[in-house]
Amino acid sequence: MSLTYFVTPHTERKKKLVIQARARVTRQRLLLLDLLREGEHLTADELYQRAKGREPHIHLSTVYRNLQLFARRGLIDELQLTGGRTRYFELKRPQKHYHAICLACGRTLDFDSPVVERVRQAVEAETGMVIMDVQLRTTDYCSQCYKTRKNF
Numbered sequence: 001m002s003l004t005y006f007v008t009p010h011t012e013r014k015k016k017l018v019i020q021a022r023a024r025v026t027r028q029r030l031l032l033l034d035l036l037r038e039g040e041h042l043t044a045d046e047l048y049q050r051a052k053g054r055e056p057h058i059h060l061s062t063v064y065r066n067l068q069l070f071a072r073r074g075l076i077d078e079l080q081l082t083g084g085r086t087r088y089f090e091l092k093r094p095q096k097h098y099h100a101i102c103l104a105c106g107r108t109l110d111f112d113s114p115v116v117e118r119v120r121q122a123v124e125a126e127t128g129m130v131i132m133d134v135q136l137r138t139t140d141y142c143s144q145c146y147k148t149r150k151n152f
Contacts, residue, residue, distance in 0.1 A: 027055065028051070028055065028058055028062055028066065029066055031051055031054060031055055031058070032047065032051060032063065032066050032067075032070075033070075033075075035047055035050050035051060036070075036076060040108075041079065041099075041108045044060075044063055044064055044067055045060075047063055047067070048060050048063045051063060079099070095112060096112065096116075096117070096134070097110045097111060097112045098110070098111055098112070098113060098116065098135075098136040098137065098138075099111075099136075099137050099138070100137075100138045100139075100140055101137060101138065101139050101140070102140065102141055102142040102145055103139050103140065103141055103145075104141055104142070104145035104148075104149065105142065105144075105145050107142050109142070113136070116134055116136055119134075120134050
């Protein structure tokens with residue numbers, strides 16, 4: 001099976017990620033990582049639809065299996081950005097970041113905040129606990145939606 005179909009500037013990095021996950025390098029895994037690398041917060045179904053557009057023979061079960069593998073191996077973050085049960089996936093990044101979600105259009109923007117790190121350190125000092133993860137999500141209106149809405 002040739003991997004030339006998915007040759008991008010990031011192919012070697014993607015191969016290393018799959019190998020890091022202690023999994024075989026397959027076209028489907030490289031494709032899913034490529035789609036996740038594009039930076040959007042995708043549901044499993046959205047990821048499947050995009051993958052199917054490039055690889056018509058991929059199955060939804062393949063997407064779910066690989067998302068589970070990637071999450072277990074620490075390659076992706078699984079997020080619940082909305083109040084519902086919808087889960088979103090993104091490639092894990094070296095820098096911790098947070099999410100701002102537009103209430104009107106649903107657009108999700110990433111941001112970092114050194115203030116959150118200082119709060120984490122203060123809480124650890126005060127409680128003696130070791131904090132493993134901090135999640136921050138804001139709900140707001142993106143500048144475009146804010147301009148178009150009149151009832152504020």
